[in-house]
Amino acid sequence: MCVRELDVSGLSPIRLGVNIDHVATIRNARGGRHPDPVHAAEIAIAAGADSITAHLREDRRHINDEDVERLKEQLQKPLNLETAATPEMVAIAIATRPHAACLVPERRAERTTEGGLDVAENRQQLTEVVHDLSAAGIRVSLFIAPDEHQIEAAVAVGAPVIEIHTGAWCDAVTTGDAARGAVEFARIAAGAEFARRLGLEVHAGHGLDYLTAEAVAALPQVVELNIGHYLIGEALVVGLGGAVERMLAAMRRGRAMAKAAS
Numbered sequence: 480m481c482v483r484e485l486d487v488s489g490l491s492p493i494r495l496g497v498n499i500d501h502v503a504t505i506r507n508a509r510g511g512r513h514p515d516p517v518h519a520a521e522i523a524i525a526a527g528a529d530s531i532t533a534h535l536r537e538d539r540r541h542i543n544d545e546d547v548e549r550l551k552e553q554l555q556k557p558l559n560l561e562t563a564a565t566p567e568m569v570a571i572a573i574a575t576r577p578h579a580a581c582l583v584p585e586r587r588a589e590r591t592t593e594g595g596l597d598v599a600e601n602r603q604q605l606t607e608v609v610h611d612l613s614a615a616g617i618r619v620s621l622f623i624a625p626d627e628h629q630i631e632a633a634v635a636v637g638a639p640v641i642e643i644h645t646g647a648w649c650d651a652v653t654t655g656d657a658a659r660g661a662v663e664f665a666r667i668a669a670g671a672e673f674a675r676r677l678g679l680e681v682h683a684g685h686g687l688d689y690l691t692a693e694a695v696a697a698l699p700q701v702v703e704l705n706i707g708h709y710l711i712g713e714a715l716v717v718g719l720g721g722a723v724e725r726m727l728a729a730m731r732r733g734r735a736m737a738k739a740a741s
């Protein structure tokens with residue numbers, strides 16, 4: 480595979496995609512229409528979010544089909560739809576035409592998206608799905624672990640973007656396992672650099688809080704973070720707008736570190 484030298488000295492700004500799934504989780508705990516994920520998305524955008532992310536799961540445990548339609552119709556910023564690469568979800572994505580689709584693995588019993596997509600093992604299927612979504616004008620990203628063979632496979636199936644799964648690193652940081660945290664962060668940094676050299680756009684997400692978002696924003700190759708659970712939890716304490724503003728400030732501090740180092 481051809482490895483290109485890319486100039487990353489002209490640092491790209493970093494974007495924040497706010498995942499509003501857990502607003503729907505709270506709504507669904509009681510049924511009815513409150514709190515409304517579309518309203519939450521509008522608050523996040525007003526506070527500076529660059530895009531809104533929503534995961535339509537097969538079991539519709541949080542976001543439902545009507546939410547996706549309303550998000551697409553009403554939002555003034557891009558919608559990033561997370562979906563499994565199944566025929567049902569791909570058809571919904573093509574009918575909805577969000578700005579972006581992030582393909583994720585999905586296991587019914589998991590509490591959240593636990594691992595990255597195994598692109599290397601599913602090349603043929605993913606090549607078709609990436610082609611169909613791209614042909615509908617949707618920017619496709621693949622949610623993967625920062626492993627070289629998965630990154631190479633992402634290029635091979637034609638994806639322009641990857642989102643690096645930061646969950647293992649964030650778990651290590653949260654549990655105070657500094658040694659594992661250092662190893663996991665080094666994997667993310669190396670994966671981001673490798674992916675960028677292969678010409679991929681690099682995003683990151685899962686389990687990020689203010690501290691970890693600041694650290695990952697210091698990686699110059701990463702141009703978008705998608706963050707949900709922590710922001711919605713913080714919304715109980717400082718309000719959703721306040722949490723988004725604090726998150727953006729943390730990301731800017733990280734980016735300033737990358738600038739100073741470049």
Ligand code: PXP
Pocket residue numbers: 498500534561581583591592622642683684685686687705706707708709
């Ligand atoms: N990115 C992807 C692809 C995800 O599946 C998720 C979880 O839905 C997130 C980011 C956000 O993770 P968290 O809710 O832990 O911030």
